Amino acid sequence: MERFSKIDSTGDEAKISTDFDSVALGRWIRHYRKAKGLTLDQLASTIDASPSHLSLIETGQREARVTMLAKIAAALDLPLASLMSPPKADRRTELTISLEHAQRSDLYSSLELRKVRVGPNLPNDALEALVGLHQELVRRSSIAAATPEEARKANAQLRISMKKRNNYYREIEAEARNLLTAVKHQGGPLGERRIEQITRHLGFELVYVPNLPHSTRSLTDLKNRRIFVQESGSTGRDPRTIILQALGHQVLQHQPPNNFADFLRQRVEVNYFAAALMISEEHAVPLLQRAKDGRYIAIEDLRDAFSVSYETAAHRFTNLATEHLGLQVHFMRVHENGTIYKAYENDNLPLPADSLGSIEGQLACRHWSSRTVFQAKTPGVSFFQYTDTPNQTFWSCAQTEQTSNGHFSVSVGVKFADSKWFRGRETTQRTRSTCPDPMCCKEPAAALQEKWAGYAWPSAHAHSHLLAALPPGTFPGVDATEVFEFLESFS
Ligand SMILES: [Zn+2]
Numbered sequence: 001m002e003r004f005s006k007i008d009s010t011g012d013e014a015k016i017s018t019d020f021d022s023v024a025l026g027r028w029i030r031h032y033r034k035a036k037g038l039t040l041d042q043l044a045s046t047i048d049a050s051p052s053h054l055s056l057i058e059t060g061q062r063e064a065r066v067t068m069l070a071k072i073a074a075a076l077d078l079p080l081a082s083l084m085s086p087p088k089a090d091r092r093t094e095l096t097i098s099l100e101h102a103q104r105s106d107l108y109s110s111l112e113l114r115k116v117r118v119g120p121n122l123p124n125d126a127l128e129a130l131v132g133l134h135q136e137l138v139r140r141s142s143i144a145a146a147t148p149e150e151a152r153k154a155n156a157q158l159r160i161s162m163k164k165r166n167n168y169y170r171e172i173e174a175e176a177r178n179l180l181t182a183v184k185h186q187g188g189p190l191g192e193r194r195i196e197q198i199t200r201h202l203g204f205e206l207v208y209v210p211n212l213p214h215s216t217r218s219l220t221d222l223k224n225r226r227i228f229v230q231e232s233g234s235t236g237r238d239p240r241t242i243i244l245q246a247l248g249h250q251v252l253q254h255q256p257p258n259n260f261a262d263f264l265r266q267r268v269e270v271n272y273f274a275a276a277l278m279i280s281e282e283h284a285v286p287l288l289q290r291a292k293d294g295r296y297i298a299i300e301d302l303r304d305a306f307s308v309s310y311e312t313a314a315h316r317f318t319n320l321a322t323e324h325l326g327l328q329v330h331f332m333r334v335h336e337n338g339t340i341y342k343a344y345e346n347d348n349l350p351l352p353a354d355s356l357g358s359i360e361g362q363l364a365c366r367h368w369s370s371r372t373v374f375q376a377k378t379p380g381v382s383f384f385q386y387t388d389t390p391n392q393t394f395w396s397c398a399q400t401e402q403t404s405n406g407h408f409s410v411s412v413g414v415k416f417a418d419s420k421w422f423r424g425r426e427t428t429q430r431t432r433s434t435c436p437d438p439m440c441c442k443e444p445a446a447a448l449q450e451k452w453a454g455y456a457w458p459s460a461h462a463h464s465h466l467l468a469a470l471p472p473g474t475f476p477g478v479d480a481t482e483v484f485e486f487l488e489s490f491s
Helices: 002-007 022-035 040-046 051-058 066-075 080-084 091-104 124-144 148-164 170-182 192-201 239-251 260-278 281-293 299-306 310-325 369-376 416-421 446-452 480-490
Strands: 205-209 218-221 226-230 330-335 340-345 383-388 393-403 406-415 430-432
Touching: 022 051, 022 080, 022 091, 040 051, 040 066, 066 080, 091 124, 148 260, 148 340, 170 192, 170 260, 170 281, 192 205, 192 239, 218 239, 218 480, 226 239, 226 480, 239 260, 260 310, 281 299, 281 310, 299 310, 299 393, 310 330, 310 393, 310 406, 330 369, 369 383, 369 393, 369 406, 393 416, 406 416
Parallel strands: 205 226, 383 430
Antiparallel strands: 218 226, 330 340, 330 406, 383 393, 393 406
């Protein structure tokens, strides 16, 4: 406050003298605001002004009072003087200021490099390049800093947004419908020939290679519009899904992900895209509707009608169930050791969550069908169960499948009242679950507790995929050197 009493000794409410360049001032306020990552609304609320007023100041259409300027300067952590005497706002000055800010950052200090002084002899293009490098450094470090905590948080937020839209993505359904119409698909399974047609329709060529880079499932060469995929299906994944997911990134106009949340969202969208092509809404909905009318909805019917895996059919069912059948559902993919790998619900099944709201990596209740199905030891056969919880009863169906990472269960369920639409509702299998109450299944029975507490020292399996720090890079876990060398060998 003392500093600006010199500038204006007549009183706080005096306006800045009229020879002051309010356009340049406004531009500088905007520059500093953006540099601090604040929106117009955020800065306006900090200084108790309306966003429209602040906007007029920033565009130089209104002169700011000194009190206002002092508040703005304080909110932007700047001495008032730097707002009162803004330099000429040409490109070079902007770059100079950006560079000075960047060189003062903790990130730059941590590199222990010398600071570059911007003198008159430093050419503009060098200055541009330096500022560009700093911006890229900030972007990359924010990706590399994706800790398991951030990954879980991103995951939890993504699930909230999926639940909000009932796991139904109208705009992706539309893209899939247009493509299927373009290749005149008549329904039923999407065969390899159709996949080729879709690829060609989008202006890409499929190239099967024996040596795809290890860290990739597919690789798209945007320069020559080629999609490389592994020759033999040794990955255990449906090659159709891999190709459609690769195309999905292009059709949905994805940009290189800015952060881990972006990466996850894109992955969900291309998964959705691939499933929407393989199990088309146009043909699946009438099939499901007929099944509901006849009270025999079954995931395996969807699986068989479209020649997909049980998991793909089960997951796709969650896309269409609420939107088209008015059914709230839950879905889970759980490892034989109880760890949840994927989960979704909009029927209020109490899924376990960690403090950040993430469900992946938590243990599913031992009494849910996603766990009890393993005791039935009937791989490939549907298992049905009613599960009583303190609030309501659920019905669910489950199947197990073997993968190179062990056995997994895939389960889909609904509230008791909706079980009447499903095949398998007559089951007598019934369990009771009170999770998250620790006495349900997480804590050993009292007798066992008494006998063994203090006498067991297990050595734990580490779930490296859940706990390891996420690998850095625009595409987490992808070895860029390997990828570029691969593309180079084909050019
Ligand atoms: Zn439990």
